[in-house]
Amino acid sequence: MRFARLGPVGHEIPVVVDGDVAYDIRSVTADIDGDFLASGGAARAAAALAAGSLPVLDDAATLRRGAPIARPSAVYCIGMNYAAHAAESGSLPPENPVLFLKPPNTVVGPDDVVVIPRGSEKTDWEVELGIVIGSRASYLDSPEEALTHIAGFVVANDLSEREWQISISGGQWSKGKAAPGFTPTGPWLVTPDEVDHGALRLRSSVNGEPRQDSSTADLIFSVETIIWHLSQYLALEPGDLVLTGTPEGVALSGRFPYLGAGDVVEIEIDGLGRQRQDVVAFEGARS
Structure with missing residues (x-):
C-alpha cells in the first residue's frame, strides 16, 4: 500500500493511494503517525479500501504533498x-x-x-x-x-x-x-x-x-x-x-x-x- 498526507502544513489529510486515486482515510485514523502504524492501522486501512468504504479525495491532485508520516520522535x-x-x-x-x-x-x-x-x-x-x-x-x-x-x-x-x-x-x-x-x-x-x-x-x-x-x-x-x-x-x-x-x-x-x-x-x-x-x-x- 501507499500512504500519503495531502494538504497545507499542519492540516494534512491522511490518504491511501491506489493507482492514481487517493482515498481519504480519516474514518480510520486522524493522521499517519506512530500510533496508527503500531496499532495495525495499515491493515485497517486496507480492509476499509477493500470494503469500498473509503471516500475518494476528489481534489487530491491540487493539494500540497506533505511528508507521508507526521513528525517523528527521532x-x-x-x-x-x-x-x-x-x-x-x-x-x-x-x-x-x-x-x-x-x-x-x-x-x-x-x-x-x-x-x-x-x-x-x-x-x-x-x-x-x-x-x-x-x-x-x-x-x-x-x-x-x-x-x-x-x-x-x-x-x-x-x-x-x-x-x-x-x-x-x-x-x-x-x-x-x-x-x-x-x-x-x-x-x-x-x-x-x-x-x-x-x-x-x-x-x-x-x-x-x-x-x-x-x-x-x-x-x-x-x-x-x-x-x-x-x-x-x-x-x-x-x-x-x-x-x-x-x-x-x-x-x-x-x-x-x-x-x-x-x-x-x-x-x-x-x-x-x-x-x-x-x-x-x-x-x-x-x-
Missing part, C-alpha cells in the same frame, strides 16, 4: 553507507554504521521549498532510502528480526551544509544537518510488500543534470543490519525515520557546484516516488 541517519560516497568524502568505508541525528523539524513535504540557511555557502543534496519504524525495536536478536518492525519505506533528501558538518562541526555531523526543512520526505510511505528494498534504483539531478545514480544493492550495511544494529544502542519507536545513507554524486565530491538560489533539485527512488524542490535564499530576521 530521525536517525547512517553516514557513508556507500563505498563510493565514502571515497568521495575522503574516508575509508566504515567498519561499523556511522550514526548521526537530525531534528524532527527537518522533516517536510517532498516538494516544499528548500531555504539555504543564513550564511551557508555549501548546501548539498543527498538522495536516500528512508525506513519508517512500525513497532518498537530494542535489543533485536538478529538482522532478520528487523523486518517485522518496519512499516515501510520513503524517499528522503538528506540536505547538508558541508562547512558546518565538517569544518566547524566539533567532531559531530548534526550541526550541518539540522536546518529546518533539511529532510524533504515522501511523497509516499510504501509498505514493505510493495518493493524490493534491497535493489532499488536511486537518482538525483540538479537543474535537469544527472548527479547520483545508484542502487540500494550497493549499501555497505543493509536495511536489516541497520535496524538490528541501532536496536543494540537505542529504542526505535513507531513512526521514527531512519535514513540509510547516500551514494556518490554530491557536491562534496568537488565535481559539482553546491546549491544556490534558483536551482531545482529532483530526486527519486524506483517504486517510492519522486521529489522536486526549488531552492531559495534565506530572507528575514531570526525568529
Whole structure:
C-alpha cells in the first residue's frame, strides 16, 4: 500500500493511494503517525479500501504533498553507507554504521521549498532510502528480526551544509544537518510488500543534470543490519525515520557546484516516488 498526507502544513489529510486515486482515510485514523502504524492501522486501512468504504479525495491532485508520516520522535541517519560516497568524502568505508541525528523539524513535504540557511555557502543534496519504524525495536536478536518492525519505506533528501558538518562541526555531523526543512520526505510511505528494498534504483539531478545514480544493492550495511544494529544502542519507536545513507554524486565530491538560489533539485527512488524542490535564499530576521 501507499500512504500519503495531502494538504497545507499542519492540516494534512491522511490518504491511501491506489493507482492514481487517493482515498481519504480519516474514518480510520486522524493522521499517519506512530500510533496508527503500531496499532495495525495499515491493515485497517486496507480492509476499509477493500470494503469500498473509503471516500475518494476528489481534489487530491491540487493539494500540497506533505511528508507521508507526521513528525517523528527521532530521525536517525547512517553516514557513508556507500563505498563510493565514502571515497568521495575522503574516508575509508566504515567498519561499523556511522550514526548521526537530525531534528524532527527537518522533516517536510517532498516538494516544499528548500531555504539555504543564513550564511551557508555549501548546501548539498543527498538522495536516500528512508525506513519508517512500525513497532518498537530494542535489543533485536538478529538482522532478520528487523523486518517485522518496519512499516515501510520513503524517499528522503538528506540536505547538508558541508562547512558546518565538517569544518566547524566539533567532531559531530548534526550541526550541518539540522536546518529546518533539511529532510524533504515522501511523497509516499510504501509498505514493505510493495518493493524490493534491497535493489532499488536511486537518482538525483540538479537543474535537469544527472548527479547520483545508484542502487540500494550497493549499501555497505543493509536495511536489516541497520535496524538490528541501532536496536543494540537505542529504542526505535513507531513512526521514527531512519535514513540509510547516500551514494556518490554530491557536491562534496568537488565535481559539482553546491546549491544556490534558483536551482531545482529532483530526486527519486524506483517504486517510492519522486521529489522536486526549488531552492531559495534565506530572507528575514531570526525568529
